[in-house]
Amino acid sequence: MTSNAWLATWMRRLVDGALILLVVVSLLTVILARVVPLTGRSTFVVAGGSMVPAIGIGSAVIVEPVVASSLVAGDVVSLRSGPDRAIFTHRIIRVADREGAVWVETQGDANPAPDPSLTPATAVIGRVTAAIPLMGYLIALMSTLSGVTFVVALGLLLLVAGWTIESPARSTPRAGMPAGRPKAAADPGR
Numbered sequence: 001m002t003s004n005a006w007l008a009t010w011m012r013r014l015v016d017g018a019l020i021l022l023v024v025v026s027l028l029t030v031i032l033a034r035v036v037p038l039t040g041r042s043t044f045v046v047a048g049g050s051m052v053p054a055i056g057i058g059s060a061v062i063v064e065p066v067v068a069s070s071l072v073a074g075d076v077v078s079l080r081s082g083p084d085r086a087i088f089t090h091r092i093i094r095v096a097d098r099e100g101a102v103w104v105e106t107q108g109d110a111n112p113a114p115d116p117s118l119t120p121a122t123a124v125i126g127r128v129t130a131a132i133p134l135m136g137y138l139i140a141l142m143s144t145l146s147g148v149t150f151v152v153a154l155g156l157l158l159l160v161a162g163w164t165i166e167s168p169a170r171s172t173p174r175a176g177m178p179a180g181r182p183k184a185a186a187d188p189g190r
Helices: 003-039 135-142 145-164
Strands: 042-045 060-064 076-081 086-098 101-107 124-132
Touching: 003 042, 003 060, 003 135, 003 145, 042 135, 060 076, 060 135, 076 101, 135 145
Parallel strands: none
Antiparallel strands: 042 060, 060 124, 076 086, 076 124, 086 101
C-alpha cells in the first residue's frame, strides 16, 4: 500500500469515526435533555464547582423525585433556595425536624462550611441518581439555536469530507478489471 493510499484510508477512518461519535453524543444529549424528563426525573446542568470532586463543573445530573421522609444525611440533592429560588445541587449533612416538618442542612463537598440556613424538605426537587461528566456542556450547547446549527453544520462538513476522501479500495482496479471507465465497444456495422 502506498503512503498516499495509507493516508487516505487513515483520513477516511478518522472522518467516519468523528461522524459516528458526533451522532452518538448528539443522541445521548437529546435523551438526557428531552427523554429523561418524560420519565418523571429531571436533568440539570451543574454550573458551579461546589460539589467537586464528586460532581464536576459541566456535569449533567439526573434527579429523581423523593419523599421528604426518606431523605438522609449523605444524599446528594438538587433543591431550590434563596429569594430567587435558584436551583443548586449539594449534599445533605443533617436532617432536622422543625415544628413537625422535615428540614435539611446542606453543604457542597468543596465548600468549607455548610450552607447558611436550613432548607425545608419541600424545596428539594429530588435525589441525584446519576452524574455524567461534561454532558452538561453539550446539553447547554444543544439548547440554543446557534448550538444546534453548529452541530448540524459539523455533521454536514464531516459527511462532505467523507465523500471527498477517495478510498483506495474504490480507486484501485480489481484483478482482471481494466482501470478507469469501460470503453464503449466499436459498432461492428461500420
